[in-house]
Amino acid sequence: MHTQGSRPICINFNASIIAEQGAQANASEYVQSKLSNITLSEIDADLNSEIDLYRYTIETMPNGITSYIRGSYVNNLAKLILETWRTGNTNFWNKRPSSIAQKIIFEKPTAIFFSNRIVVLVNEIDFKIQYLRCESEFEIDRGAQYPLILENVIENAVTPLSTSPPSASVKFKMCESSPKLEINLADKPDDVVGRDGVTIHIQCNVPMSILESDPTSIYYEFAGNENGVVWEPIRNQSE
Numbered sequence: 001m002h003t004q005g006s007r008p009i010c011i012n013f014n015a016s017i018i019a020e021q022g023a024q025a026n027a028s029e030y031v032q033s034k035l036s037n038i039t040l041s042e043i044d045a046d047l048n049s050e051i052d053l054y055r056y057t058i059e060t061m062p063n064g065i066t067s068y069i070r071g072s073y074v075n076n077l078a079k080l081i082l083e084t085w086r087t088g089n090t091n092f093w094n095k096r097p098s099s100i101a102q103k104i105i106f107e108k109p110t111a112i113f114f115s116n117r118i119v120v121l122v123n124e125i126d127f128k129i130q131y132l133r134c135e136s137e138f139e140i141d142r143g144a145q146y147p148l149i150l151e152n153v154i155e156n157a158v159t160p161l162s163t164s165p166p167s168a169s170v171k172f173k174m175c176e177s178s179p180k181l182e183i184n185l186a187d188k189p190d191d192v193v194g195r196d197g198v199t200i201h202i203q204c205n206v207p208m209s210i211l212e213s214d215p216t217s218i219y220y221e222f223a224g225n226e227n228g229v230v231w232e233p234i235r236n237q238s239e
Contacts, residue, residue, distance in 0.1 A: 003134040004093065005204025008085045008102075011038065014124035018068060020117060027118045034114070040082045040207055051077040053122065056111045068119045074110055081127065085207065088129050093203065100222075102127050131222035132208050133231060138216070148172065156180050210234070 013035060019027035034050060041047060055071035075083075084102055091098035104125040112120040148161040157177040210219055220231040 001136045001138065001200045001202065003136070003202045003204060003208070004132065005208030006085070006089045006092065006129050006131040007207040007209070008040065008081055008127045009130045011081065011125065011127040013122060014126070016121040018119040018121065030114070030116070030118060031120055038078045038081070040078050042082065042206065047076045047078050049076070050114060051112055053077055053080065053110050054113060056109050068111065070113050077112065080104065081125065085129060092131060100128055100131070102129060132210070133220045134217050135220070136217040152177065
């Protein structure tokens with residue numbers, strides 16, 4: 001089974017943190033904790049509203065204090081990254097112009113307003129798209145599902161018999177008959193499944209994850225080396 005897809009990685013922000021005087025260090029740690037582990041989800045209920053993006057204006061008070069006034073809603077940060085990723089991912093697999101490096105530029109003043117009076121002025125967002133391919137193998141014992149095959153010599157067809165889960169008495173059920181085909185194993189037709197099996201292709205429409213606990217799968221990433229851009233196995237999947 002070949003599963004192909006991608007995921008956003010290495011998300012970096014070109015941004016400025018505005019906080020009350022003396023609270024800059026704590027503000028930096030707080031913002032880092034909020035932006036270092038963003039959950040990308042297509043379900044609005046799963047999105048963190050704390051990282052919503054808004055337009056803003058700047059006002060200077062008579063006492064010299066500068067205020068950042070929140071304006072209209074722009075988008076959720078996670079949703080924006082997901083939308084940008086989806087465009088790149090779709091273009092890549094449809095062989096349209098695409099890029100591993102992605103950049104989101106805010107031409108108008110845009111910021112995140114946290115509830116503890118911390119404002120993050122966002123100018124640009126950079127991230128990479130890691131294109132992935134996973135190859136997995138699995139075996140299905142058709143003999144366990146269809147222990148008997150009836151040959152209909154009159155209609156030149158075969159009828160498999162399936163069984164119900166093991167019990168005190170085994171019950172057989174006749175399945176749909178299929179015409180018999182003469183197969184030359186030296187020139188096997190594409191639609192015939194033999195001992196070599198069949199390849200299933202699956203396209204992920206959500207960010208693809210790497211399952212480190214699956215020893216039967218081999219993961220590849222689209223990367224460049226001295227031979228050009230090729231699919232390379234990911235040796236250390238935890239990276």
